[in-house]
Amino acid sequence: MKPEIGPETKVVGVFGYPVKHSASPAMHNAAFRACGLDYLYAAFEVKPEHLRDALLGLPALGICGVNLTIPHKENAIQYMNELSEEAAATGAVNTVVIESGKLKGYNTDIEGFLESLSEDAGFTPGEKKVVVLGAGGAGRAISFALAKEKASELIIANRTARRAEKLVSEIRQKFPEVKIKAMPLSSNSIGEEISSCTLLVNVTPLGMKGEMPVSNTECLHEGLTVYDLIYTPLSTPLLEEAKKRGAKTVNGLSMLVYQGAASFELWTGKEPPISVMKQAVREEVIKRCK
Ligand code: NAP
Numbered sequence: 001m002k003p004e005i006g007p008e009t010k011v012v013g014v015f016g017y018p019v020k021h022s023a024s025p026a027m028h029n030a031a032f033r034a035c036g037l038d039y040l041y042a043a044f045e046v047k048p049e050h051l052r053d054a055l056l057g058l059p060a061l062g063i064c065g066v067n068l069t070i071p072h073k074e075n076a077i078q079y080m081n082e083l084s085e086e087a088a089a090t091g092a093v094n095t096v097v098i099e100s101g102k103l104k105g106y107n108t109d110i111e112g113f114l115e116s117l118s119e120d121a122g123f124t125p126g127e128k129k130v131v132v133l134g135a136g137g138a139g140r141a142i143s144f145a146l147a148k149e150k151a152s153e154l155i156i157a158n159r160t161a162r163r164a165e166k167l168v169s170e171i172r173q174k175f176p177e178v179k180i181k182a183m184p185l186s187s188n189s190i191g192e193e194i195s196s197c198t199l200l201v202n203v204t205p206l207g208m209k210g211e212m213p214v215s216n217t218e219c220l221h222e223g224l225t226v227y228d229l230i231y232t233p234l235s236t237p238l239l240e241e242a243k244k245r246g247a248k249t250v251n252g253l254s255m256l257v258y259q260g261a262a263s264f265e266l267w268t269g270k271e272p273p274i275s276v277m278k279q280a281v282r283e284e285v286i287k288r289c290k
Contacts, residue, residue, distance in 0.1 A: 009038050010037075011063045012067075013042040014041070014067040016046070020045070022043050027257065031276055039267070055079045059098050064267055065095065068094050069094070073138065076093045077093055077105065084106040086144075090140045090141045094107055107141050110142075125149040126150045129154075131190070131201070133204055134202065134204040138229060139203035142201055142203055151199075152179065155190075157187065161183065164184075165182040168182040185213070190219075200225070208233070210237060212238060212241070226249050253281055256281055
């Protein structure tokens with residue numbers, strides 16, 4: 001059992017804006033309890049204009065580390081003293097570890113995404129055509145991961161087309177063998193691209209409140225795996241429509257667990273209790289959706 005919270009308790013947490021939807025506190029606190037670790041995980045609602053102060057204040061407060069979620073993953077890079085190879089390559093940080101008063105930025109979204117894609121969908125991206133909707137912090141990590149895993153073709157669609165174009169040019173430089181293209185999320189050609197791909201990944205928040213990230217759903221087909229990073233709610237209109245059309249569907253729950261497990265290991269040096277974390281997230285999300 002985890003000891004009582006006291007003066008020795010080590011604090012970690014998540015910075016996001018908004019952050020109320022996060023299931024990470026339930027997941028990490030359950031993991032700390034199960035491992036008997038004197039740690040506490042808290043959610044901090046940090047506005048974008050306060051990110052610098054919040055991050056630079058971590059060593060002063062003795063906080064061991066934080067996760068970063070929407071919208072902080074890219075902006076945080078400039079405040080890191082050191083970056084892991086993955087964080088440097090993707091230009092996005094989702095885990096910060098404080099070591100000797102310095103901030104080291106990691107990106108565990110890559111590992112979380114690939115593990116869950118393989119475990120939940122039995123999908124390997126090698127030689128496959130993939131459409132990614134979104135080019136924010138998590139969209140960057142996922143697109144780099146897919147290119148690294150040798151996807152044959154990548155289409156990145158984003159509301160702000162320039163952001164997708166920038167990401168495409170960065171990936172092209174690092175992985176010249178991947179056929180890659182950017183397009184606006186509103187483009188009529190997205191349907192055609194989805195019709196001929198085998199994996200569609202939604203990395204936008206569209207679906208959390210019942211929205212559809214794509215206007216044409218006829219392109220969703222039986223040979224397709226649709227992966228929606230959203231986990232609250234557990235199913236989105238995109239996943240429901242994909243199911244109706246015979247596609248395989250995966251929600252963001254297991255990615256949350258695997259990226260969180262990698263953060264847990266970075267902060268504590270201990271092996272994460274995956275099954276405890278999965279159960280805690282599922283219970284938390286079900287509780288919220290009631
Ligand atoms: P982010 O860095 O803030 O990027 C947000 C992305 O969503 C951008 O591509 C943005 O497009 C797009 N977007 C936001 N609002 C939109 C709207 N109203 N219409 C169309 N596009 C919109 O956030 P992030 O960290 O990448 O997170 C993106 C999503 O993935 C969130 O829903 C987050 O909860 C989820 N996520 C899940 C996991 C998991 O473990 N399951 C892990 C990471 C992220 P613009 O460039 O045009 O602004």
